[in-house]
Amino acid sequence: MATREDAYPYPGEQYILSVDRYQIEVMNHLDELPATGAGIICTFPKVRDGVGYPVRVFAVCPAA
Template structure:
């Protein structure tokens, strides 16, 4: 359930230092159509945080 399987979290560190975020362990994505849905994700800005919960929802036309 983790996107980084290295001991030192090399991949996650690279992604986060590049100004990008990653989202892990999203449920019910199989209920969305293959095309056309918009996934919206919000989360608080946590200074120096390693992880925090996000709120995600889909808009299906």
């Protein structure tokens, strides 16, 4: 994924993006998931030369 050098001033974020990994921030309701047994699925478009785009994230939880 391409990014501007000054877009992410934090070295950790810059490293993650420089090794072709995606970063998902600001997820709500994670406290509602069980401590173990749930899976989180993330879907996103492959964007050329983009620095941000919407991501769809949902959790699959065991039956209560």
